[in-house]
Every structure is written in C-alpha cells, then in structure tokens.
Amino acid sequence: MEDTRWLDSDEQQTWRAFLWTSRLLNEELDRRLQQESGMPHAYYMILAMLSESPARTMTMTELARMVRSSPSRLSHAVNRLEEAGWVRRGKHPADRRTTLAELTDEGFAALEAAAPDHVEAVRTHLFDPLSRDQVLQLREILRTLLVSLDPEGESPDIFGPPQT
Template sequence: MGDTRWLDDDEQRTWRTYLWASRLLYESLDRQLQREAGMPHTYYMILAMLSEAPERTMTMTELAQLVRSSPSRLSHAVAKLEDQGWVSRCKRPGDARTTLATLTGEGFAALVEAAPGHVEHVRRVLFDRLTPEQTRQLHEISGALLGGLNAPAVADLGMPGGR
C-alpha cells in the first residue's frame, strides 16, 4: 500500500465528475432510444455499425469488437434483432465457422427512423453544452483515454474509411 499513488483532491473531483457524467449520459441516451424508437442504445449501435459496413454485413466477431461486446452478449442481442426482422445471420459461404450479420431493409428503415431523434438528443445533452474548443478538447482527451486502454479495434472509431 505504500506505493499507491492516491488521487489528490482535484483528481478525485475530476474522476467522480467523469464517472457520473459518462454514466448519466449513457443512461440518458438509452432512455431516449427506448422511449422514441423502442430499442436500447446497444441495439442502435449494432444497427448503426452494420449500416456503415460494406453491403451492410460483417462477421459477428468484427461486430462484437466494434460494439465492445462479448460474443455471447452480441449473439443474444442479434437474436432479438432477428426476431424484429432487423438483422439476419448466415454462415459465410465456404467457411461454416464464421457467421455473418446483415442489416435488413427493415432494420435500415428502423435506424433511419430512430437516427434524427437520437442525433438531436446527443446534440442537446452533449454538444450544445460545449464550446467548439471544448469539443476539440473532449475529442483529444477521449482519444488519449482510448489509447491508454489499448483499444485498437476502435482506433478508427468503428467507421469505414477511418471517418
């Protein structure tokens, strides 16, 4: 215990503020999507990542990495999305070990319907509260945190072409 680098008062305040802000932000996003689109934020992210993939298809392994989910948790979520008709799964031709997830037309339509309200909510609870300089700083700080967390799967933020 003698080697512990305890947080000073400023670090402790910053840490707790960050924890509460990130938790409450995620909960707010989840509530908004549940209320307005009938889906949790996790499902929205799955649909969004598939919508940006070539042919709206990717392997379940790739999708799990992008949405930061365990394979079993993702499989459960995708099964629910299949029940809705929003995603379909099939084996990769010539490779029975690899499962592909594809966003269906109905799933894309659900995403298109949910996106305006979700984006407006993100803008209202996050970006409208920050100056352009704070937005840039938040991006830099978040990038530094991701780098320290060894998150190569999100290095390009899960966006095709590294957008």
C-alpha cells in the same frame, strides 16, 4: 499499500464528474431510444455498425469487437434483432464456420427512423453545453485516453486522421 498513488482532490473530483456524466449520458440516450424507437442503445449501436459496413454485413466476431460486446451478449442481442426482422444471420459462403450478421432493409429503416432523435439527444446533452474549443479539447483528451486504453489499436478508427 505504500506505493498506492491516491487521487488528489482535483483528480477525485474529475474522476467522479467523469463517472456521473458518462453514466447519466448513457442512461439518457438509452431512455430516449427506448421511448422514441423501442430499442436500447446497445441495439442501435449494432444496427449503426452494420449500416456502415460493406453490404451492411459483418461477421459476428467483427461486430462483437466493434460494439465492445462479449460473443454471448451479442448473440442474445442479435437474436432479438432477428425476431424484430432487423438483422438476419447466415453462414459465410467461404467459411461455413463463420456466422455473418446482415442488416435488413427493415433494420435500416428502423435505424433511419431512430437516428434523428438519437443525434438530437447527443447534440443536446453532449455538444450544446460546450463551446467549439471545448468540443475539440474533449476529442483530443479522449484520443489520448483511447491510445492509453487500447495500445494495440484494436478499437475501430473512430477519429479518422489526426486534426491539425
């Protein structure tokens, strides 16, 4: 293990801070959504991605990619969302082998009801503690990491055009 590039003290502190911060933020967002809207954060993300797609519909494959989920995990989540009446599945008219997920009006209403509290939680726990310059620095750091982690660009275009 001579070639191991061990983390120095600064890197170790940064790594641990990143781990705990991201874990605590995700736990808080999930807790708030469960408490206020009765849905886990993963379900919220599925509803949000569907709401932003044309006709509020995506193939299950596209949706799995967008929410970074395995097909089986996504299928389980969509089963629950169907039971709630928030999503409906059907076959693609041009390719009967492809399954579409569609956000229902009830699902859109549930998303609209959950969104204000969710956005407030994101603002409170992620953005309010930072200055505007720190927010922009964080965005650029995340952009750099995303390019490194996803060199083929398979992730959705979450940043839009580069900022100057």
